[in-house]
Structures are given as structure tokens and as C-alpha cells.
Amino acid sequence: MEALINFFVALHIIGIGALLGGFMTQMKVMGAGEARIVPAMLHGALTMLVTGVLLVGFNEMDDQAVNNVKIAVKLAVLVVILVLVYVKRDEEKLPAPLFGTVGLLTIANILIATMW
Template structure:
């Protein structure tokens, strides 16, 4: 096994760890969905390792399916953007500066007033995008 194969295997492992972080973060908070910081970090890891894996594939001798890689890249960018926006909304919600809650009141005041978590939609989109990317990787040839 040469160095490029070892590097590829390490990147694939990190890529899968990024996916596990996104999916695990979503399922750990499924009763009250929100974008956890780990989901944002997992999306960064997925995007960066995916780009590096594409670069390795381009340097190799094998055929690269550019359409498949383009679709996966667009979805990965969307997942990262959704995670970034959701993380920002979650931070604002937790600090009490979102939805008119008094500053410093935090999420407790928002929960007491029945305000829905603003990053829930983004959490669903991050999870769905990550799953769609897996389906593209497995089923698109």
C-alpha cells in the first residue's frame, strides 16, 4: 500500500466521521431539533475531506465521475451553509437576542413563552442534505 492509498483511506475515514457527527448530532437532539456546534464542525469536515478526496481522485489514474462529484459538492456546500446559518440562529436564540426575549434571559425565557427553536428547520435541512449526499454517493454511477 503506497502513501497515496493510505492518505485516501485516512480521508475516507474522516469523511465518514463527519457524516457520523452530523447524523449522530441530529438524532441526539431529535426531540428538540437544533443545529449543535458539532453538526457545523461535521459539515466542515465533510466538505474539506470531500474536496481533498476529489483532488486525490483527479491526480489518480482512474476515471472521475464529474457529474456525480459536482452534485455531491453542491449538496455539501448547501449542508455547510444550512449548518452555519442554523448555528448562528441557535447562538442568538440561546443568548436571548432572538424573538424578542429579554437580553440575558436565554432559552429558558423563550421556552416559557412557547417560542419554537429557530434552528430546527436548519437542523432538518442539514440532516436531509447529508442523507441525500450519501444516497448520491451510493446510487449514482
């Protein structure tokens, strides 16, 4: 079970890479209001949700304590990210504050995951 959990943590990290990496590819044009949601961001956010929920289940099955408050906060922040990237996925030019919010929320979730 430990190997399975570690493997899904790896997939979870790949999801963050896609979400944050996709955001970073757009940072240069973000200031000009020309950033767009790239597919990697939507796929990364979905990967975070699926692997995160599975990780909670695997940890419960393994009788490992899960910090439910921390998970609930991460889930709430990710739901906002998911709604934004899903609804705006076909818009070719997003205002910088809106696009920047996705990056800030992603970084917030990374800090919550690592520092809480």
C-alpha cells in the first residue's frame, strides 16, 4: 500500500507540474492581457482532483491519519481553480487579474500542502 500511495503522490506532483507549468508558459503574455488557459492546466487540475481523492482513500485504507481540514481547504481552492480553467478554457485572451488568480491559487495550494 505504501508503494501505491507513493506512486499516486508522484502522479499528484505531475498534476501540479502540468497546472503550474501551463500557467508559467503564459506569464510573458499575461501582462498584455493575452494569456489563455492551455490544455495542460485543465488536465493538471483534473489530475490533482482524481489523484487527491484516491490518495485520501488509500491513506484511509492503510489506517494512515489524513489531515481532513487541510484536505478540505486544498479541495475548496482546487474547485475554484477547476471552475475557472474549465469555464474559460476556450477564451483566447484573458484579463491578467483573472488569469493571474489561477496561478496564485495554485501556488497557495502548494504552500498549504507543504507548510501546513
